[in-house]
Amino acid sequence: MSNMEKPDLIHFLTKKMSMTDVYQPAVIKKLLLHGGKRTKKQLASVLAQYDHSVQEYYERIVMRWPKITLTKHGIINYETQGRMFSLCALPIDEPTHEEAVRICDQKIQEWVTKKRQKDKSPEVGASIRYEILKSAHGKCQLCGISSELRPIDIDHIVPRALANKNGKVQKNGKLIDVNDRENLQALCFSCNRAKRDSDQTDFRRTAKLVRDLIPDIIRNEGRFPQVEQLTGQRLRAALFDKLIEEHGEFITASKNEQKLEELADMIEVIFALADQYGSGRDAILALVAHKRQERGGFQEGILYNGDA
Numbered sequence: 001m002s003n004m005e006k007p008d009l010i011h012f013l014t015k016k017m018s019m020t021d022v023y024q025p026a027v028i029k030k031l032l033l034h035g036g037k038r039t040k041k042q043l044a045s046v047l048a049q050y051d052h053s054v055q056e057y058y059e060r061i062v063m064r065w066p067k068i069t070l071t072k073h074g075i076i077n078y079e080t081q082g083r084m085f086s087l088c089a090l091p092i093d094e095p096t097h098e099e100a101v102r103i104c105d106q107k108i109q110e111w112v113t114k115k116r117q118k119d120k121s122p123e124v125g126a127s128i129r130y131e132i133l134k135s136a137h138g139k140c141q142l143c144g145i146s147s148e149l150r151p152i153d154i155d156h157i158v159p160r161a162l163a164n165k166n167g168k169v170q171k172n173g174k175l176i177d178v179n180d181r182e183n184l185q186a187l188c189f190s191c192n193r194a195k196r197d198s199d200q201t202d203f204r205r206t207a208k209l210v211r212d213l214i215p216d217i218i219r220n221e222g223r224f225p226q227v228e229q230l231t232g233q234r235l236r237a238a239l240f241d242k243l244i245e246e247h248g249e250f251i252t253a254s255k256n257e258q259k260l261e262e263l264a265d266m267i268e269v270i271f272a273l274a275d276q277y278g279s280g281r282d283a284i285l286a287l288v289a290h291k292r293q294e295r296g297g298f299q300e301g302i303l304y305n306g307d308a
Helices: 009-016 024-032 039-048 055-063 065-072 094-118 128-135 191-194 214-220 234-253 254-274 281-295
Strands: 036-038 076-079 085-086 152-156 168-172 174-177 184-188
Touching: 009 024, 009 094, 024 036, 024 039, 024 055, 024 065, 024 076, 024 085, 024 094, 036 039, 039 055, 039 085, 039 152, 055 065, 065 076, 128 152, 128 184, 152 191, 184 191, 234 254
Parallel strands: none
Antiparallel strands: 036 085, 076 085, 152 184, 168 174
16 A cells, blocks of 8 residues: 555544444554554454453454454555554654554543443452352353353343443342342353343253253152153253253363263263154164265364365
């Protein structure tokens, strides 16, 4: 891009920049303060300062809205080799440079203030957070992924934005504190960010699918299990959830014996799912053998990278 084609950065910041979060001014400010160049990792660490999440998540964020939007407006370039961002419109004179930094600071502060006004209630305390994660067994209560695979957030079922001036929300026909345990659930950052601000879905599972003989084992221990037999679509949905659960437990198991136990559980769930789609255990094993004979298995670790 020639000097004549370089956009007016101040004009973009004050007139054209449309914000859905602090990402754009934060990226531009960091580039301004470091000679117009920063890597993807460096910019991701900047965005992480304005939210509670992880480096990998913000590296994906950097490559989406800030990169796409700022590249479209001719504000930045991105070089794949070196994964380097550069500011096209880096001001040469000091006053313009300082003014651009000041505007970025102002835009960031305006956004932070706006979010604070929207989320008036205090943050969830560390002890309550621990209790929620413990009750969720360290897993997302929507997708079932373990905290060892993806960071887990504490989500407000009834959003904080709907709290009254006293920090209360309506839950199950009664007013409770927005940070009451009854209004909190554990969601991984992907599920939490996919959830809309107005969504009040309670994803906590109070029941789970167990092996067929578990109720008898519990009764033999002198306890009285409350059970329900699922059929049709409800059973399929429960089996889908169970497969995700067992997969997460397989991934996080540390010992070989534990991993084999979880693989056995996954296979049992797969047999039950196959039955739901009209294929018994023998039939699905025959299909496995047929596909292996025609196309091989996965033991040799062959990674296909496209045609030469």
